[in-house]
Amino acid sequence: IAMATGHVFHLQPCENSSAMSQNGYLEDSSCFKNDMDDTSEVREESLGDEAFDTVNSSIVSGESIRFFVNVNLEMQPSKSGSEETSGGCVLLHTSRKYLKLKNFGEEIRARRDLDGFLAQASIILDETATSLDDVLRTMLSRFAQDPNHTEPDCNLDLLMAKLFTDAGAPMEGKVHLLSDTIQGVTATVTGVQYQQSWLCIICTMKALQKRHVCISRLVRPQNWGENSCEVRFVILVLAPPKMKSTKTAMEVARTFATMFSDITFRQKLLKTRTEEEFKEALVHQRQLLTMVMPGMKEYSIFSLHAHKHPQPPKCTDFVPFGKGIREDIMRRFPVYPLDFTDGIIGKSKAVGKYITTTLFLYFACLLPTIAFGSLNDENTNGAIDVQKTIAGQSIGGLLYALFSGQPLVILLTTAPLAIYIQVIRVICDDYDLDFNSFYAWTGLWNSLFLALYAFLNLSLVMSLFKRSTEEIIALFISITFLLDAVKGMVKIFWKYYYGHHYYTKRTSSLVSLLGVSTSLNTSLHTTLNTSFLASPTELAMTGSPSATHSGRATAVLSLLIMLGTLWLGYTLYQFKKSPYLHQCVRETLSDCALPIAVLTFSLISSYGFREIEMSKFRYNPSENLFEVAQIHSLSLGAIGSAMGLGFLLSLLFFIEQNLVAALVNAPENRLVKGTAYHWDLLLLAIINTGLSLFGLPWIHAAYPHSPLHVRALALVEERVENGHIYETIVNVKETRLTSLGASVLVGLSLLLLPFPLQWIPKPVLYGLFLYIALTSLDGNQLFSRVALLLKEQTSYPPTHYIRRVPQRKIHYFTGLQVLQLLLLCAFGMSSLPYMKMIFPLIMIAMIPIRYNLLPRIIEAKYLDAMDAEHRP
Numbered sequence: 001i002a003m004a005t006g007h008v009f010h011l012q013p014c015e016n017s018s019a020m021s022q023n024g025y026l027e028d029s030s031c032f033k034n035d036m037d038d039t040s041e042v043r044e045e046s047l048g049d050e051a052f053d054t055v056n057s058s059i060v061s062g063e064s065i066r067f068f069v070n071v072n073l074e075m076q077p078s079k080s081g082s083e084e085t086s087g088g089c090v091l092l093h094t095s096r097k098y099l100k101l102k103n104f105g106e107e108i109r110a111r112r113d114l115d116g117f118l119a120q121a122s123i124i125l126d127e128t129a130t131s132l133d134d135v136l137r138t139m140l141s142r143f144a145q146d147p148n149h150t151e152p153d154c155n156l157d158l159l160m161a162k163l164f165t166d167a168g169a170p171m172e173g174k175v176h177l178l179s180d181t182i183q184g185v186t187a188t189v190t191g192v193q194y195q196q197s198w199l200c201i202i203c204t205m206k207a208l209q210k211r212h213v214c215i216s217r218l219v220r221p222q223n224w225g226e227n228s229c230e231v232r233f234v235i236l237v238l239a240p241p242k243m244k245s246t247k248t249a250m251e252v253a254r255t256f257a258t259m260f261s262d263i264t265f266r267q268k269l270l271k272t273r274t275e276e277e278f279k280e281a282l283v284h285q286r287q288l289l290t291m292v293m294p295g296m297k298e299y300s301i302f303s304l305h306a307h308k309h310p311q312p313p314k315c316t317d318f319v320p321f322g323k324g325i326r327e328d329i330m331r332r333f334p335v336y337p338l339d340f341t342d343g344i345i346g347k348s349k350a351v352g353k354y355i356t357t358t359l360f361l362y363f364a365c366l367l368p369t370i371a372f373g374s375l376n377d378e379n380t381n382g383a384i385d386v387q388k389t390i391a392g393q394s395i396g397g398l399l400y401a402l403f404s405g406q407p408l409v410i411l412l413t414t415a416p417l418a419i420y421i422q423v424i425r426v427i428c429d430d431y432d433l434d435f436n437s438f439y440a441w442t443g444l445w446n447s448l449f450l451a452l453y454a455f456l457n458l459s460l461v462m463s464l465f466k467r468s469t470e471e472i473i474a475l476f477i478s479i480t481f482l483l484d485a486v487k488g489m490v491k492i493f494w495k496y497y498y499g500h501h502y503y504t505k506r507t508s509s510l511v512s513l514l515g516v517s518t519s520l521n522t523s524l525h526t527t528l529n530t531s532f533l534a535s536p537t538e539l540a541m542t543g544s545p546s547a548t549h550s551g552r553a554t555a556v557l558s559l560l561i562m563l564g565t566l567w568l569g570y571t572l573y574q575f576k577k578s579p580y581l582h583q584c585v586r587e588t589l590s591d592c593a594l595p596i597a598v599l600t601f602s603l604i605s606s607y608g609f610r611e612i613e614m615s616k617f618r619y620n621p622s623e624n625l626f627e628v629a630q631i632h633s634l635s636l637g638a639i640g641s642a643m644g645l646g647f648l649l650s651l652l653f654f655i656e657q658n659l660v661a662a663l664v665n666a667p668e669n670r671l672v673k674g675t676a677y678h679w680d681l682l683l684l685a686i687i688n689t690g691l692s693l694f695g696l697p698w699i700h701a702a703y704p705h706s707p708l709h710v711r712a713l714a715l716v717e718e719r720v721e722n723g724h725i726y727e728t729i730v731n732v733k734e735t736r737l738t739s740l741g742a743s744v745l746v747g748l749s750l751l752l753l754p755f756p757l758q759w760i761p762k763p764v765l766y767g768l769f770l771y772i773a774l775t776s777l778d779g780n781q782l783f784s785r786v787a788l789l790l791k792e793q794t795s796y797p798p799t800h801y802i803r804r805v806p807q808r809k810i811h812y813f814t815g816l817q818v819l820q821l822l823l824l825c826a827f828g829m830s831s832l833p834y835m836k837m838i839f840p841l842i843m844i845a846m847i848p849i850r851y852n853l854l855p856r857i858i859e860a861k862y863l864d865a866m867d868a869e870h871r872p
Helices: 049-053 081-086 108-119 132-145 156-162 249-260 263-271 275-291 297-307 323-335 351-379 386-403 415-431 435-455 458-464 467-497 500-514 536-542 552-573 583-591 593-608 636-664 677-693 705-712 737-752 762-775 781-788 800-804 807-828 833-837 839-857 860-866
Strands: 009-011 032-034 123-127 185-188 191-194 198-204 212-222 231-239 714-721 724-732
Touching (some): 108 275, 123 132, 123 275, 132 212, 249 263, 249 275, 263 275, 323 435, 351 386, 351 705, 351 762, 415 833, 435 636, 435 677, 458 636, 552 583, 552 593, 593 762, 636 677, 705 737, 800 807, 839 860
Parallel strands (some): 123 212
Antiparallel strands (some): 185 191
8 A cells, every 4th residue: 555655565365364354345454554664553543534445355255356456555645525534435447257278289379379489588587576566667677688688668667557447547546556467276165276386478559560468476475365375476568469379478478477376387397496497397387288188178079069979880880771760760859849839839939030040041041942953954955944844842841841850951952953854855855855754763763772771871971971081072052152142143144234146146155254154153052052043045045135224224223233132131141140129120130131132122123123124934835744754754774874974963962961960960059859861861762752653853962052951040149359259159048949930831822923022133142152151251260360361469369279379380271271162163163064974973982071171280289189179
């Protein structure tokens, strides 16, 4: 406590328990000791009552533990009135939070912090100063004298003042406390027990150019107040405020605080005689922490969760025929009724969320279905049209929603399937085969192989797909969405902006140059691949030559409609993060973002600019919607050829279904009702058997519809870590009602053909593709790491891989993933249809690349860390 004379006192433990009253204020002069004169005592009577009004000592409680270091009071002349009543009282804001011990085995920066300190060590042994102020001044003076720690723009007096709370405070009633500290604590049955033999002090200042660490060992334990009654070690950490997230003053302090939290290590430091011995003890402690981190081993295993290195399945795992299917049914059947009642009956009702999610799924499924139906209509000369595609989508979706083990997975017909259908049509034309019969046999062989995969438990093989592999495919799908929208808009511009004649001459060369032919979507994961862009022929047929405005106005309006759909949809999707309106209204608008955007710009295009011709999808009504194929009309040779196509198609279905299901069942989604990979694969085979016989398009699990479905039903919580906001899923409503309702609405949409569904112009669909591409990037770690190449290091988020993996290794791994992504694009976006058919084999080849090639370039522990789930 600073007197008018400038003397500094420190709180000492009182021998008499009566020295402290119930409110925590000191009441006995024997509890004070003058650092300026150790032999003198200060009497309580000389201070007066007003002195104790400014000493805000506290008692340790379960909710508040105050750390007092030095308390300075400047005695002012006696005042009258309100000033005397207030006693110079000031307000002090205290904030506390727990920090995790640093994991020296996983966080690479921990070792580098210590290496940097040892290279330019600032160690003070046997410090004789007794006051905290004097100890800190000595440590700062060491900085000023050391040529390795030159800071020309730093004022030591300002730096000293920055360490305490009274910097810039009013003269009356200054409270002299350390501003930012770290101490070790242990929770006991009686409260919180402090490690009082060491103290880590943190300070940030703009004038500093680099980080500094100084360690001072005191000759004798010093009593610097409550929770610091026997301090022997002081660690001072200085750093500029703008640093990379893993290099901040807090992170450096956490490194040294973790080391000093070990009492055995502190005892070893007390026995050292020279700085070299002190350094050797630090190095030895680092080695011990790297090998075995107390309290962190369990956390490390848990953090890797399901993304840890799996053991390859053994041959015996596939022998019990149908074992996986039986286990899936036993796991899911007991909770089957809950799939219909959760959110409807009980306390936590979510009827509103179910309605908005159903509307989202309806539009997200219907529009691509219309697009692929129009494309199939053109490729098959009307054998599979929009009506059949909608009917197949509705029937397959209903059956899967009712009987699947994981109803959150959404089934759709996709671009790769449209390509397979086109190849089948070409083969039938070349060899004069009946399309419906050959199509049915290909689908039947595909279903047979899928059933065999299910009964032989082959879904266990998908455990070898790591998170990094899944995200490569997911990013590939996002790219195809983007390129599909660009391709469609380019076609519109060539036709309407530059004229139809110029368009027909240049379209093929332009599309070849861009490499975005219809095959763009050949990514297995291109599930929702909205490559549902129509072909040039379709565009030519869409607009009448006698249209009033078929020129540049159409092209420009199409571009604005596409961008407007994207802008409105994504703005409403992010609206839940804004401060406007009530929280329920924000969530509703966010959940209905896609329907609102599609309907709004469809109305703007159809009514606001009705005089301008817009490109619409092709529609030819079917005479017979359900017609059984004559499968007996084919020869044995044709049936054998269909078997080859069916096998390749089954690989596509197998990988697509299991990968999407794995993304839905990811640990971060916190699903609790269990998985059913084998049963769902068998159900998929049964559904596609019926679709094949009636000439309806095949369907399989769709990305990103399925993860977006989970997201729409999730309760999401935002958490802040070092200034970065993370969204964490708290729980998910696992229900069948949303996918069931969406499938029913898709079936009822047959009544809306051709009017009013043809009011939806293609630019709106292209905007939908951009919306899906953009929203599917959320949580994609590969995209985040690619973005790091464009960011300043100080803006890096404190993710788990930033902490555990050297920055160079992170960029190496990202580059290798990008190379794999380019390989997928080379095959998936090839203009050769037969080359796209072997795309599933390329995806399977990524397994040995991840397990055999990458560990030769990057250590396995770093690969596993980057494949792990982020845990703050």
